[in-house]
Amino acid sequence: MSQLQDNFGRRFHYLRMSVTDVCNFKCTYCLPDGYKPEGKPKFLALHEIENLISAFAEVGTEKIRITGGEPTLRKDFTDIVRIAADNDKINTIATTTNGYRLEQHAKEWYDAGLRRINVSVDSxxxxxxxxxxxxNKFDSVMRGIDAALEAGFERVKINAVLLKGMNDQDLPRFLHWIKHTPIDLRFIELMETGLGREYFQAHHLAGMDIKQQLEQDGWQFDQxxxxxxxxxxxxxxxxxxxIGLIMPYAKNFCASCNRLRVSAKGKLHLCLFTENGVDLRDLLQDASQRPELIERLHGQLNQKKETHYLHQGITGVTQHLASIGG
Incomplete structure (x- = not known):
């Protein structure tokens, strides 16, 4: 079966699969008022997740990141990891977490097949x-990071969203931390969403400013x-x-796009921004539907745009990043 590819020659081998949009944190840049459910949530069940992974694996997906909300709030999170690990076409299984349950479960998740983990630590x-x-979970999150390192994860990354006037003074602390600790620290430039224009204008810090500072201090770009x-x-x-910098406002940011997103309710999103998503759930009920599901995936790739248009101030319909897994 041919690999997923769009009209701009970009190939997609990375799936960010949200399993819940529930989150127990209230991050100011994402869910400042906390999670507010719209009726009773009906997130993808295990058999739907298995059918989704199988279809994507058949068209070239090699890496899956399990996202949310906070994905580890699902009681069957370990089972989801195991389903992905049981597919021999999937080479890398990762997750992004706020670290809330990491201290207690790092070894369990590693044993199930999880190999890479990103932990959000904004200060x-x-x-x-x-x-x-x-x-007030800083200490337990930091203990969770230690537990992940001890469990043997291939790569532990720390995600920090850059916020002017808040954590922009933390760079020396972060640098001191990674001097002797083998982790990847990733600074993420704040992105404007549908609900956050005033917040964005108040706290946006250009990633290029951090890049220039790093280069002045002798940091070398890795090819x-x-x-x-x-x-x-x-x-x-x-x-x-x-150190990694994610700078969505940089020139040609979208040229290397290699990922697709599926929401916790089964919608395919070709981009984190700009569109409502396409429902896949009707084709996730039985393995016999896989050919039709794959045909739908190929058809939708023809609709993928060349860029997200964030640099033009167009934020699309995404109200907050928790809704489709960031």
Whole structure:
């Protein structure tokens, strides 16, 4: 079966699969008022997830990131990991988490087949961490990161959204941390969403400013591999850790796009922004529907745009990133 490819020659081998849009944190840049359900949520069941993964694997998907909301809030999270791990065409299984359950479950998830983990830590100052996330969980999240390192994960990444006037003073702390700790620290430039124009204008910090500072301090740009995402990665001979910058407003950011997204309710999203998504759920009920599902995926790739148009101030219909897994 031919690999998913769009009209611009981009090939897609990476699926970001949301399994819930519920989150127990109240991050100011994402869910400042906390999660508010719309009726009783009906997220994808295990058999639907298995059929989804099988179809994507058949058309070239090699990496799956399990996302949310907070994906580990699902009681069957370990089962979801195991389903992905049981598919021999999937080479890399990752997740992004706020670290809330990491300390207790890191080894369990690793044993189930999870190999890469991104933990959101927006500040190394416990007070600022609380101010941004709305949760006084800094110490337990940091213990969870230690547990992940001890469990043997191939790669532990720390995600921090850059926020002017809030955590922009934390760079020296982060650098001190990764000097002797082998983790990848990724700074994510704040993106404007449908609900966040005022917040964006108040707190947006250009990733290019951080890049210039790193280069002045001797950090070297690492040439990307074919499987890398949109981050520009930097290393320094005096540091065990690396730094990655995700700068969605940078020129040609979308040229290397290699990922598709499926929401927790089974909608395919060709981009994090700009469109409502296409329902796949009707074709996730039985393995016999796979040929039709694959045909729908190929058909939708013809609709993928060349860019997200964020640099033009067009934020699309995405109200907050938790709704389709960031």
């Amino acid at each position: 190394l100052d416990p007070k600022m961490f609380y101010q941004i996330t709305g949760e 990307p591999s074919a499987s890398d995402g949109p981050a520009q990665n930097f290393s320094h001979e005096d540091y065990k850790g690396r």
